[in-house]
Amino acid sequence: MGYQRMRKKRWVPWALVTPALLIIVLTTIYPLLAAFYFSFHKYKLRSPPQFAIQIGDGGLRIDWSLLTLDNYTLAFRDSRFLNSLEVTFWFTVLSVALSVIIGLGIAVVVQKGGRLHSLTKALLIFPFAVSPALKGYSWRFMLNENYGIYDLLIDSLIIKPINAVLAIFNALPFVEIPLLSESIVWLGDRFWALFMLAMSETWGWAPLIALMFVGALGSIDGQIFEAARIDGANRLQIFFRVTLPLLRPVILIVTMLKTIFSLKMFDQVVTMTGGGPVRATQTINYYIHQVGFVRGLDIGYASAQSYILVVVLTICAALYVSLVLNRD
Amino acid sequence: MTLFRRISLLLALLAFLALPLGGALAQDVMDPATFGLDASKPYDGTQLQFLICCSTAPQFASAAVKGAEEFTAMTGISVSWGDLPFGSFQEQLYLEATNPNTEYDIVAFVDAWGTNIYDFLHPLNDFVEEAGIDWDDYGPAYQSASTGNSDTIYGLPFRGHPLLLHYRADVLEAVGMEPPATWQDVSAISQAIVDSGMDITPIAVQYGLNVDQNLFNWYSHLWGAGTDIFDDNWEPIFNNEAGVAATEQYMSYLRAGYSPEASVAWNEQEANQELVQGRAAMFVGWWWMASRMTNSEIPEVAENAAFAPAPGWEGGDTASYGYLWPVGVLAQSDSLDAALEYLKWLTHPLTERRIVLDAEDPALDTNVAVRLSVLADEEVNAVHNGLQGVASAVLADARTIPLIPEYTEIIPILAEAINELAVDSMADTQAVLDLAAEDVRFVMEAAGYYE
Numbered sequence: 001m002g003y004q005r006m007r008k009k010r011w012v013p014w015a016l017v018t019p020a021l022l023i024i025v026l027t028t029i030y031p032l033l034a035a036f037y038f039s040f041h042k043y044k045l046r047s048p049p050q051f052a053i054q055i056g057d058g059g060l061r062i063d064w065s066l067l068t069l070d071n072y073t074l075a076f077r078d079s080r081f082l083n084s085l086e087v088t089f090w091f092t093v094l095s096v097a098l099s100v101i102i103g104l105g106i107a108v109v110v111q112k113g114g115r116l117h118s119l120t121k122a123l124l125i126f127p128f129a130v131s132p133a134l135k136g137y138s139w140r141f142m143l144n145e146n147y148g149i150y151d152l153l154i155d156s157l158i159i160k161p162i163n164a165v166l167a168i169f170n171a172l173p174f175v176e177i178p179l180l181s182e183s184i185v186w187l188g189d190r191f192w193a194l195f196m197l198a199m200s201e202t203w204g205w206a207p208l209i210a211l212m213f214v215g216a217l218g219s220i221d222g223q224i225f226e227a228a229r230i231d232g233a234n235r236l237q238i239f240f241r242v243t244l245p246l247l248r249p250v251i252l253i254v255t256m257l258k259t260i261f262s263l264k265m266f267d268q269v270v271t272m273t274g275g276g277p278v279r280a281t282q283t284i285n286y287y288i289h290q291v292g293f294v295r296g297l298d299i300g301y302a303s304a305q306s307y308i309l310v311v312v313l314t315i316c317a318a319l320y321v322s323l324v325l326n327r328d
Numbered sequence: 329m330t331l332f333r334r335i336s337l338l339l340a341l342l343a344f345l346a347l348p349l350g351g352a353l354a355q356d357v358m359d360p361a362t363f364g365l366d367a368s369k370p371y372d373g374t375q376l377q378f379l380i381c382c383s384t385a386p387q388f389a390s391a392a393v394k395g396a397e398e399f400t401a402m403t404g405i406s407v408s409w410g411d412l413p414f415g416s417f418q419e420q421l422y423l424e425a426t427n428p429n430t431e432y433d434i435v436a437f438v439d440a441w442g443t444n445i446y447d448f449l450h451p452l453n454d455f456v457e458e459a460g461i462d463w464d465d466y467g468p469a470y471q472s473a474s475t476g477n478s479d480t481i482y483g484l485p486f487r488g489h490p491l492l493l494h495y496r497a498d499v500l501e502a503v504g505m506e507p508p509a510t511w512q513d514v515s516a517i518s519q520a521i522v523d524s525g526m527d528i529t530p531i532a533v534q535y536g537l538n539v540d541q542n543l544f545n546w547y548s549h550l551w552g553a554g555t556d557i558f559d560d561n562w563e564p565i566f567n568n569e570a571g572v573a574a575t576e577q578y579m580s581y582l583r584a585g586y587s588p589e590a591s592v593a594w595n596e597q598e599a600n601q602e603l604v605q606g607r608a609a610m611f612v613g614w615w616w617m618a619s620r621m622t623n624s625e626i627p628e629v630a631e632n633a634a635f636a637p638a639p640g641w642e643g644g645d646t647a648s649y650g651y652l653w654p655v656g657v658l659a660q661s662d663s664l665d666a667a668l669e670y671l672k673w674l675t676h677p678l679t680e681r682r683i684v685l686d687a688e689d690p691a692l693d694t695n696v697a698v699r700l701s702v703l704a705d706e707e708v709n710a711v712h713n714g715l716q717g718v719a720s721a722v723l724a725d726a727r728t729i730p731l732i733p734e735y736t737e738i739i740p741i742l743a744e745a746i747n748e749l750a751v752d753s754m755a756d757t758q759a760v761l762d763l764a765a766e767d768v769r770f771v772m773e774a775a776g777y778y779e
Contacts, residue, residue: 045426046444046733079767144598145590146607188536188593188751270415276537277592277751278744293419296737297426297444 039304040067045297071304081305083279084287085312087194091283092262094198095205099258100251102202103209108239110210111217121214124207132204136271139200143186155182190280193273197281200268205261209254216250217243256320263313284309357682360402363673364459371666372404378670379424379432381417383409387487387616390683390692391674399673405666407434415539421445425658433661434670436486439473439652443733450657452481455668465677465699469650469726476731483654484675488698489614490722491548491638491648492715494600494621498632499528499609507636510646511549511577514610514639518586521609531610532602533587535750538595540743542750545612545638547729548648549574552641557730557742557768562777564768566742567761574641575757579749592750604629612638614651615719616696622713623690635715637722650726652698677701684708684716695719734775741767 043049052066075081110120130138142150163179170177186192220243228238244251266285269275275282275290282290284305292302360367383392392409400406410432412420418441424430425445437445456463461484463471470485495507503520518530535542550556550566553574559565566575581587591599600617602608606626621633640646655674657667673679680702687693695712697703703716703723729735745764749755772778 045422046447145588146602146605183589185590185593188590190751193593274536274538274595276744276747278537278748289419290740293422294736295740296734297422 035303035306038300039071039307040069041300042066042068042070043298043300043303045299071301072308074301075305075308080279080282080287081284084282084284087280087282088263088265088284091194091198091265091281092259094195095201095262095265096255096258098198098202099205099209100255102206103254104213104247104251106206106210107213107217111214121211124211126207127204128208130204132267133271135200135204136268136273139196139203139268140187140272143196145183145185151186154184187273188277190277193277193280197265197268197273200272201262201265205258209258212250212254213247216247220246259316263309357398357678358402362678363402363676365402365669365672367402369404371663371669374405374663374666376405376407376434376663376667376670377432378407378409378434378436379412379421380410380436381412381414383411384691386619386690386692386694387696390686390694391679393692394679394683395670395674399670402673403666403669405670407670425449428660430658430660432658433663433667434655434657436653436655437483439654439731440729440735440739442473442482442654442656443476443731444736446476446480446482448659449482450659450661450664452484452656452668452671453479455671456481456484459668459672461672461675462701465701467650467700467723467726469723469728470652470698473650473652473728473731474654477728483656484671485652485698486655486675487616487653487696488723489616489651489696490719490726491544491612491651492615492618492718492722493610493612493636493638494603494618495610495634495636496528496603496629496632497634498628499526500634502526507634508610508639510642511552511639512642515577515580515584515586517610518581518584522586526609528606529588529602529608530586531581531612532594532599532608533581533591533612534594534596534599535582535587535591535747536593536595536598537743537747540739541596542746543739543743544596544614544649544651546575546578546742546746548612548638549578549641551647551727552639552644553577554641554644557738562772564765564772567758567765571761572757575746575749575761578746579757582750583753592747615715616694618695618715619693635718637718640725646725647727648722648725650723650728652728681705681708685711687711734771734777737771738768741771 037051037053041049041051043051050066052063054061054063106124110117110124139150142148145151159180159182163182166177166179169175170179184192186196224242224246225238228242233241264285265283266289269281269283269286273281275286288302288305288309291298291305356362380388382388388409395407418438421435421437421441422444424432425435425448435445435449442449455461463481466474466485470488473488474483474485475481493507499521500507500517503517503524503526505517505520508514508517514531521528521530533545550571553570555565555568555570555574557564557566565571582589582591588602596613599608600611600613600620603611604620604624604626606624606629615635618633618635622630624630624633637646638648655671657664657671661667677699680697680699683692684695684697684702685708695715697708697716697719700720700723702708703720705716709716730738741764745760749757749760
């Protein structure tokens, strides 16, 4: 009886999900399809667009001459676009590696009990809560060579002690080791600018990742570590042979999540580096935004670039799934 | 009669006599006829939306405050000013201007950005004529920037900025030098400062990539050396012999150590900060920044703040970029006539004069004016220590950048080339400029300039 009543009311589940579906169609599916359609047109915001599909008095008409692959072919001749792909790749590698490694390090340190550790865990979420644009401004300020706290810290805690040690060696006869520069222009050097951009991202993400690892570490049965110790394993062996393999599923999920976010890097590029020096930090999202909304207002070309990115991401995701996830 | 009573009576008499005078003054700025406004308030109740960045910056804030008090009382039209950060303003301007259903009526825009929205702006030629606006009261650079070098007026000059040399009078005096008239003088003075052993950077220059601010002074070098971005056929020529010489001179401040190594990443604000905080002796930048130096918290900076026209080229021209914010009306505005009514008040010389004279409140204190009559006004110059007179001298030789839509695509190519020369001290100027010229040509060719 109940089943038959449910069958009669099959429309109820549909009615419940329809609002959500409509919102997804309007905010995600429609823009995706529209961008795909635009990518085959010469469409700049500053002039009225001419689209292939035309609806007029004579009904629906398709003007095939207005469809073009020019935007796609242009992308592969555009050195700026190719550069942005390369920058995005290196930024992703750096920021993912730094976030996961530092996050894991923090987790190992704070996973132990105690009141202070609980407080530390609670505070860890704060960097992630800072808006990315603000993060960029803050880091630019903090890296300033005159009044930047990071610049001061790096000089005082790293460069000066190293130089002091090098100076001792240099006092020996026939030894002349060049000292490290105390005036690194962090955002004026191609490598350091990209590295610091990755660090600003790591600053926000590593604590969040640490919290994920803390949860995962807490769920590992203590008897496993006990058994390893009884078998004679030292701390390093336990970490690399027991802890890390057991954390593998979390590491994979965290890596995938961070990779997706790193590929979308935009805000800090705008507020921290402006894409510079030269083109060293022009990520693909930043470049697409410049092409579409700031420089050429070329929506057709920006759409084509976005779809090339979609293809690249799809290939990466497929490789990732086949190489990593399937193996598990 | 006691002395106190006598003084009280005298004051009362003076106050009585001053009443009609005060009333007349108040009437001037509150009388619609003064600004050519329609006294019958035909647009009463209209709400206008004004798309503008940084409306709390002193150069804009005073107009917003006065408009809300006075213009609304005279016309019944209220105007809501947007307040977007400069960094995101360009994108928002384009999106709103090209949106047929935008809620905005009036837009202020940077000259170079305007080229992309000319088709969406209401032409103002008829309005200028009917409202009796004196077009000749604007300098040639500002006229060009408002029309895109065409016959159509797309916007009225609203806020404009000549480039000034900001310098420390005490430092130049200590080395026995006059303010530099040419860029070559800048090098000579910088060397003298270095030789003197003074603990101060000779000049702060912004070479970083940030909203293309590293190009502003490069243009002055380029034009001064007698070349340009394009020739008459839109072929890039900034990489010719004069262009290379100009660029090398521009880079020499960094390479000779006159501008610190860190300036390869500086934006305009950061370079200016070096001057304001007492670490640099010279800075060439927009005149709206002058008050930062005069209001510096470091006494020796504020007390020795001095300004001169931006340098020219030895044996060549003196030409610098006159940077303009025109104000226009969107063609799709539903309140076109009310918006034009607002432009009459906003760009009126009396409004502009009162804004620059109002120096009491630091939040509203600005030296920025665009009309030649206001720049020449003695009272205005007295309030701002003659800054407007210096600005007039600069504007006489000022010019604007190429006002074609494609130039917004070309600007990053040039800015990156300049930044590359700054970052890589071994880079060959000719080779870098040649490569940039190729990229520029690619953009122009794609836009059909060489067909």
